[in-house]
Amino acid sequence: MISKLLPAPGTPRVLMFATLVNTFGNGAYLTTSALFLTRSVGLSPAELAIGLSAAALAGMVLTTPMGYLADRRGPKQVQIAALIVLAACFTGLTQVHHLWSYVLIACVIAVADATVKAANGAMIAGAVPPSERVRTRAFIRSTNNAGIALGTLAGGLPLLLDVRAGYLAVLLGNAVTFLLAAAVVTRVAAVAPAAVPPGGPRMVALRDRPFLTFALLDGLVAALYNEVLSLALPLWLVAYTGAPVALVSAALLVNTIGCVTLQVWASRGTHTAADAVGVARRGALVVGASCVLFGLSAGRPSWLVTVLVLGASVVHVLGELWLSSATFAVVFDLAPDWAQGQYQGVHQTGRQIGNMVGPPLITALVIGWGAPGWSALAAIFATAGLVAPHVIRWGLRRAAGRAAAATAVPAAAR
Template sequence: MNRTSRILMFATLVNTFGNGAYLTTSALLLTRSAGLSTAEVAAGMSIGAFAGMVLSTPMGYVVDRLGPKRVQVVALLALAACFVGLTRVGQLWSFAAIASVIAVGEATVKSANGALIAAAVPPGERVRARAYVRSTNNAGIALGALVGGIPLALDSRAGYLAVLLGNAVTFLVAAAVVARIRDVAAVPAPKDGPRLVALRDRPFMAFALVDGVSAALYNEMLSLALPLFLVAYTHASVALVSAALLVNTVGCVALQVWAARGAETAADAIPVARRGALVVAAACALLALTAHRPSWLVAALVLLAAVVHLLGELWLSTATAAVVFDLAPEWAQGQYQAAQQTGRQIGNLAAPPLLTALVVGLGAPGWLAVGAVFAAVAWAAPALVRRGLRRSAPVPALT
């Protein structure tokens, strides 16, 4: 692991620690402390998500043109200011404006992170470096979530303000850490051809959409769909959700780098993506078996499904990193990273209502329907990657 990767890991750990504490407390912070209604919080977050979808790819273009290090530092500073600004929020439109900047800023940081890895790490080592950063990301969020439980227990405005200001400090520290990275020269774009080339790359955008929906589904399976299903269709304790999430968190931290072995190119990612999607589909089948079963059997099936789900998630995330790095032109790494984030944002909007309708509305057949979605991903993702690899002269060459 080179110096840039180590610095990005430390910056990610600091930053996601603050984010983990904020995410744990955000719902009560915005309603009980800021005085917003639940409808206003939902509306503001939806507006922010829409801004992120529209502006992520253009900001990825800015990352490529101005250089990923410089843009990431500026984005981190802007995010620090946003979390300070949240201490003064009291109306929908002020919250929506800040939520929009936060959504765009976070997507910009992620695309700049990917572009920094692409610029500083040899192609054969990029996926492994990305795996280290993702592992650190999960560790930071988990630790932050533990600390976030303290202000939740206090349930006071002072505690919630401390979370916001503490998160702002972590962004400032992360910006200072990233500033230590050696400057990465901005790669000039071709003089001819479209600026937002990623949006014209149909195989890649289709892959980004499939990846975004599947990632949102596997991210929400344990935290959203499982507790609702346990309450509606079993007599088992919802404490099983905490156990399943613990398996997922520890596994993502410990095994992400292991899962990245042997996946260096988009061609390598084809069998990995297929395997990952089919394994998550198997986890859905296991969860379907828990309906109306004895509590001891439900517990055993849920924990087994959590382990199976973990393996599928690790392989799917590994395949995505390999595809994005390999299919992007070197002068548009930031833009392609951002376009992939756009797919994730679309998935984040679609997955919660889809999961709720299927799993809560249909019960066990709903889990099988979710599994069928992942079986379709096992076919679609490899086909789209092959299309991307078959492109002839997909973008203008540098002169």
């Protein structure tokens, strides 16, 4: 019974517990960060936006090189170092009093956070058999959502108190969770640094056009499905329905419960990029169907809006879970064993680009166009679901060609 509720002993289980500790602190901080920076530090909303934009840019530029570093130095050592840097940064936030000190720390946080994620993926790839990688990653995603949810609840009290001491307690508490997570990661067996094959490019991920295309497509799709509930739905309920905005909390609760309890189930049978072809198509089409249901709630009675929104939330989370499972398989399978970290970094960069494009796009569609905007959003997901299989197959052909070339070099030498 325990084996069904937890990943395999060793690296998978240790990483899961490290994730729980880490994301608990992150959840508390995310709940309070905006008010801390504006009400306690004194930044204006425009200055806050400048800091976040600078951090996003730093993450996009440096995430792939940090993934490369994880391959060369070993993902365990790089992840521990990044966690310690994050602890120092959140401690440093308690001393921020003006824009530029915040911008500097925010940029370091963005890069270090992406480094932790890239190194985490490389560690799974190096320590877990290929047939178990997606399942392990599914456990960690479930744990990530559970930790953030618990942290969000913990951050509610400082938010209600709205005093500087409460915000500082959250910052220092988050710093402690990073140190605790680093201590947990020390228990993981080290993954040996990978050597670059002679004669080839070092930053091979940046030359892999199929993977770059997948990273950009997946980044946009993920940004859009993440913003459906947190951004589009609350604005939609206020502008186009008479239902209470509290319905957003119910929809987010459905999503959280689904992500925590069903991600491992949704990953069954998805081990390779070839397995992900149909799963990615299905997930995107199902999320598109949820957008149609959200759009049908315009101008309806409150009871019917509630039924449609909750039903759409269930459909949405199922599509999200299948899309996530497909993504795990593609990222692990298309990357050479010696470049898992940099491929994880490129994928994170795609997510960061999507996070910049997604919010204005989804706001323009849903709020600017109303119900037809939901249909347009559904069409975007449907198109992505039809395009993704071709991109994945393209990546598989590229990976097969690269493997054949690598085999041919030693044969020619002999």
